[in-house]
Amino acid sequence: MNLENVVEIAKKNPSLTFTIKDGEVTSISEYKDLLPEEEKLLSIIEVAKLFGITRATVLRWTIRRYLIPVLVQGRKKHKLTEVRKILNGDYNDRN
16 A cells, blocks of 8 residues: 555544554655645654744653654654644643
């Protein structure tokens, strides 16, 4: 199954969770533009810049489950939709 098919399945079933194992995709950046805007993933540094905070604060928020990352090739990424909810004040306690 290629990534384009996975993206189509994800669009039709937004509650599905996919796991991409290391080595299955040569470069996530090749496919970043295939994701709909609301499903784009941000790095910790990108999240920190959006909020005007440090990387350490983003990591603390992750530990406290204020932000819940997804793992992509062993790296923590954050869904743009989740970040926007917090930026818009639409945050629900996740504990």
